[in-house]
Amino acid sequence: ETGVTQSPTHLIKTRGQQVTLRCSSQSGHNTVSWYQQALGQGPQFIFQYYREEENGRGNFPPRFSGLQFPNYSSELNVNALELDDSALYLCASSPERTGGSYEQYFGPGTRLTVT
């Protein structure tokens, strides 16, 4: 069983640029969530996709957007990068929701540095 994978591992961008991060969910999982983890902090929820539809969003501006594809892989896009966007971006997948309880399985993350 393949776990959650993310690409690229590291990325350096300049302020104002745009970036796309990618995530392949664990086999059999149809829900993908994205989190931002700034240095020294816990992960913060960005948004979640379920069957290709956005299914909840955290307190992040619209320049953070996403997609989920029919194979349940996902992208996180960030436009007009700011220095504060420098963080570890984590993708997590989870299986079909049942009874409102589920666990999320995390990928290794993409380290984004904005200069």
Next chain:
Amino acid sequence: AQSVTQPDIHITVSEGASLELRCNYSYGATPYLFWYVQSPGQGLQLLLKYFSGDTLVQGIKGFEAEFKRSQSSFNLRKPSVHWSDAAEYFCAVSGGYNKLIFGAGTRLAVHP
């Protein structure tokens, strides 16, 4: 509002000593609670979870946690710490389908 508090930012223990990491949550309904571990530069690994039932839950790597509704706590314990347990530990609550809410984490150092 839902929140998670991990009161200890750093904890240092000697190898072989017991460990308890504290977690307090704020959530109106019955919470779904998790502990994750993160090694440097890596993603999060699920240690254990509480959804319902027995309030003492067992996880991987010899960890356990106890849900205490009266204290709004979900503390993580291990009877004997190994040097490989040095990492950052995050407590999280699920507010429902949508998201996990994490604490700020506790960094564990293990002395030989």
